[in-house]
Amino acid sequence: MTDAAFCALPTAPSTVAERTWQGPGAQERHDILRRTRSVAIVGASDNPARASYFVATYLTSSSPYDVYFVNPRAETILGRRAFPSLADLPVVPDLVDVFRRHDDLPGVAEEAVAVGASTLWLQLGSWNERAAARAGRAGLAVVMDRCLKIEHARFHGGLHLAGFDTGVVSSKRQRLSR
Numbered sequence: 584m585t586d587a588a589f590c591a592l593p594t595a596p597s598t599v600a601e602r603t604w605q606g607p608g609a610q611e612r613h614d615i616l617r618r619t620r621s622v623a624i625v626g627a628s629d630n631p632a633r634a635s636y637f638v639a640t641y642l643t644s645s646s647p648y649d650v651y652f653v654n655p656r657a658e659t660i661l662g663r664r665a666f667p668s669l670a671d672l673p674v675v676p677d678l679v680d681v682f683r684r685h686d687d688l689p690g691v692a693e694e695a696v697a698v699g700a701s702t703l704w705l706q707l708g709s710w711n712e713r714a715a716a717r718a719g720r721a722g723l724a725v726v727m728d729r730c731l732k733i734e735h736a737r738f739h740g741g742l743h744l745a746g747f748d749t750g751v752v753s754s755k756r757q758r759l760s761r
Contacts, residue, residue: 604712606727613738615702615724619648619677622731623669623700625691626682627652629660634706635682636660638732646735651676669694678702680731681709688714696721704731 607615622642628635639661642650651674652660655667666672669679669691679695681688681704688705692714695703703718705711705727715725726734 602710602712604715604725604727606729607724611724612726612729612734615678615726616735616738619702621649621651621674621676622646622678622680623651623653623672623676624680624682625653625669625694627654627657627660627665628682629654629657629665633682634730638680638682638706638730641732642735646739648678649674669698669700672698675699678704678731680704680706682706683709685709685711689717692718692723695723702726704729706730707733 624635624639624642626635627639630636639650639652642648643661643663650663651672652663652665653667653669653672654660654665657665659665669676675698677700679691679700679702681691683691688709688711692703692711696718700723702724703714703726705714705725707728707730710727715727718725
Protein backbone atom coordinates (compact mmCIF):
# COMPACT_ATOMS: atom_id res chain seq x y z
CA MET A 584 0.00 0.00 0.00
CA THR A 585 1.09 3.52 -0.65
CA ASP A 586 1.31 6.18 2.04
CA ALA A 587 -1.62 7.97 0.39
CA ALA A 588 -3.89 5.00 1.08
CA PHE A 589 -3.21 5.28 4.80
CA CYS A 590 -3.95 9.02 4.85
CA ALA A 591 -7.03 9.00 2.65
CA LEU A 592 -10.14 10.49 4.15
CA PRO A 593 -13.13 8.21 4.42
CA THR A 594 -15.45 8.53 1.45
CA ALA A 595 -19.13 9.33 1.64
CA PRO A 596 -21.52 6.40 1.28
CA SER A 597 -22.35 5.53 -2.32
CA THR A 598 -25.98 6.50 -1.67
CA VAL A 599 -24.97 10.17 -1.39
CA ALA A 600 -24.79 11.70 -4.85
CA GLU A 601 -22.03 14.12 -5.73
CA ARG A 602 -23.08 17.75 -5.74
CA THR A 603 -23.12 18.94 -9.32
CA TRP A 604 -25.66 21.77 -9.15
CA GLN A 605 -24.21 25.27 -8.99
CA GLY A 606 -26.14 27.80 -6.96
CA PRO A 607 -26.34 31.54 -7.45
CA GLY A 608 -23.43 33.67 -6.34
CA ALA A 609 -23.56 36.37 -3.69
CA GLN A 610 -24.73 39.10 -6.08
CA GLU A 611 -27.51 36.90 -7.45
CA ARG A 612 -28.66 35.98 -3.91
CA HIS A 613 -28.64 39.67 -3.01
CA ASP A 614 -30.76 40.43 -6.09
CA ILE A 615 -33.22 37.66 -5.17
CA LEU A 616 -33.65 39.13 -1.70
CA ARG A 617 -34.08 42.68 -3.03
CA ARG A 618 -36.89 41.74 -5.40
CA THR A 619 -38.66 39.50 -2.86
CA ARG A 620 -41.77 40.93 -1.25
CA SER A 621 -43.38 37.84 0.28
CA VAL A 622 -41.94 34.71 1.88
CA ALA A 623 -43.69 31.44 2.66
CA ILE A 624 -41.91 29.33 5.27
CA VAL A 625 -42.78 25.70 4.55
CA GLY A 626 -42.21 23.58 7.63
CA ALA A 627 -42.55 26.57 9.96
CA SER A 628 -42.76 25.54 13.59
CA ASP A 629 -44.27 27.03 16.72
CA ASN A 630 -41.46 25.40 18.74
CA PRO A 631 -38.89 28.05 19.80
CA ALA A 632 -36.14 25.41 19.73
CA ARG A 633 -36.53 24.93 15.96
CA ALA A 634 -34.46 26.79 13.39
CA SER A 635 -37.60 27.68 11.44
CA TYR A 636 -38.98 29.50 14.50
CA PHE A 637 -35.77 31.52 14.82
CA VAL A 638 -35.82 32.43 11.12
CA ALA A 639 -39.53 33.28 11.30
CA THR A 640 -38.94 35.54 14.30
CA TYR A 641 -36.15 37.35 12.49
CA LEU A 642 -38.07 37.75 9.22
CA THR A 643 -41.23 39.04 10.90
CA SER A 644 -39.33 41.56 13.04
CA SER A 645 -36.29 42.57 10.97
CA SER A 646 -37.20 42.28 7.30
CA PRO A 647 -39.61 44.07 4.98
CA TYR A 648 -41.19 40.79 3.80
CA ASP A 649 -44.78 39.69 4.18
CA VAL A 650 -44.23 36.32 5.89
CA TYR A 651 -46.61 33.38 5.68
CA PHE A 652 -46.33 30.10 7.58
CA VAL A 653 -47.07 26.72 6.04
CA ASN A 654 -47.62 23.84 8.46
CA PRO A 655 -50.66 21.57 8.21
CA ARG A 656 -50.46 20.72 11.93
CA ALA A 657 -50.35 24.26 13.30
CA GLU A 658 -53.15 26.79 13.50
CA THR A 659 -50.98 29.77 14.42
CA ILE A 660 -47.27 30.51 14.62
CA LEU A 661 -46.01 33.70 16.26
CA GLY A 662 -49.61 34.83 16.53
CA ARG A 663 -50.16 34.54 12.77
CA ARG A 664 -52.33 32.08 10.91
CA ALA A 665 -50.57 28.98 9.60
CA PHE A 666 -51.74 27.49 6.31
CA PRO A 667 -51.88 23.78 5.45
CA SER A 668 -50.15 24.17 2.06
CA LEU A 669 -48.74 26.70 -0.38
CA ALA A 670 -51.95 26.45 -2.41
CA ASP A 671 -53.93 27.68 0.62
CA LEU A 672 -52.00 30.95 0.95
CA PRO A 673 -53.91 34.17 0.19
CA VAL A 674 -51.04 35.33 -2.07
CA VAL A 675 -48.50 33.81 -4.43
CA PRO A 676 -45.26 33.91 -2.44
CA ASP A 677 -42.20 35.33 -4.16
CA LEU A 678 -39.89 33.07 -2.16
CA VAL A 679 -40.58 29.64 -0.67
CA ASP A 680 -38.20 28.98 2.25
CA VAL A 681 -38.15 25.26 3.05
CA PHE A 682 -37.56 23.52 6.39
CA ARG A 683 -38.48 19.95 5.47
CA ARG A 684 -36.87 16.52 5.30
CA HIS A 685 -34.75 15.63 2.28
CA ASP A 686 -37.34 13.23 0.86
CA ASP A 687 -40.04 15.92 1.00
CA LEU A 688 -38.07 18.50 -1.02
CA PRO A 689 -39.09 17.40 -4.56
CA GLY A 690 -42.75 17.58 -3.53
CA VAL A 691 -42.29 21.06 -2.07
CA ALA A 692 -40.51 22.13 -5.28
CA GLU A 693 -43.49 20.85 -7.24
CA GLU A 694 -45.87 22.83 -5.00
CA ALA A 695 -43.74 25.99 -5.40
CA VAL A 696 -43.89 25.61 -9.18
CA ALA A 697 -47.64 24.95 -9.10
CA VAL A 698 -48.43 28.12 -7.14
CA GLY A 699 -46.16 30.30 -9.29
CA ALA A 700 -43.43 31.19 -6.79
CA SER A 701 -40.30 32.91 -8.10
CA THR A 702 -37.70 31.34 -5.81
CA LEU A 703 -37.20 28.02 -4.06
CA TRP A 704 -34.86 28.43 -1.07
CA LEU A 705 -33.65 25.32 0.77
CA GLN A 706 -32.26 26.02 4.23
CA LEU A 707 -28.84 25.11 5.65
CA GLY A 708 -28.20 21.39 5.34
CA SER A 709 -30.85 20.95 2.63
CA TRP A 710 -29.61 19.85 -0.76
CA ASN A 711 -31.72 18.07 -3.34
CA GLU A 712 -30.67 18.28 -6.96
CA ARG A 713 -33.91 16.69 -8.16
CA ALA A 714 -35.92 19.46 -6.46
CA ALA A 715 -33.53 22.11 -7.80
CA ALA A 716 -33.78 20.74 -11.34
CA ARG A 717 -37.60 20.68 -11.22
CA ALA A 718 -37.81 24.24 -9.94
CA GLY A 719 -35.11 25.46 -12.32
CA ARG A 720 -36.87 23.95 -15.37
CA ALA A 721 -39.97 25.92 -14.39
CA GLY A 722 -37.99 29.16 -14.21
CA LEU A 723 -37.63 29.51 -10.45
CA ALA A 724 -34.40 30.78 -8.95
CA VAL A 725 -33.03 28.11 -6.61
CA VAL A 726 -30.84 28.51 -3.53
CA MET A 727 -29.78 25.47 -1.53
CA ASP A 728 -27.90 24.92 1.72
CA ARG A 729 -28.12 28.56 2.82
CA CYS A 730 -30.02 30.23 5.64
CA LEU A 731 -32.39 32.97 4.53
CA LYS A 732 -31.96 34.80 7.83
CA ILE A 733 -28.17 34.77 7.61
CA GLU A 734 -28.17 35.84 3.96
CA HIS A 735 -30.66 38.66 4.58
CA ALA A 736 -28.70 39.86 7.60
CA ARG A 737 -25.44 39.57 5.69
CA PHE A 738 -26.65 41.85 2.92
CA HIS A 739 -28.57 44.25 5.16
CA GLY A 740 -26.19 44.77 8.08
CA GLY A 741 -27.96 42.59 10.61
CA LEU A 742 -25.35 39.93 11.32
CA HIS A 743 -24.74 41.44 14.73
CA LEU A 744 -28.17 40.14 15.77
CA ALA A 745 -27.90 36.86 17.68
CA GLY A 746 -24.15 37.23 17.99
CA PHE A 747 -23.02 36.83 14.39
CA ASP A 748 -19.81 38.55 13.41
CA THR A 749 -20.68 41.56 11.26
CA GLY A 750 -17.47 41.28 9.24
CA VAL A 751 -16.78 44.99 9.77
CA VAL A 752 -13.09 45.73 9.79
CA SER A 753 -12.02 48.97 11.41
CA SER A 754 -8.76 50.59 12.40
CA LYS A 755 -10.45 52.12 15.43
CA ARG A 756 -9.39 50.61 18.70
CA GLN A 757 -12.30 48.88 20.38
CA ARG A 758 -13.15 50.13 23.85
CA LEU A 759 -13.75 47.35 26.28
CA SER A 760 -16.16 47.96 29.11
CA ARG A 761 -14.71 47.55 32.59
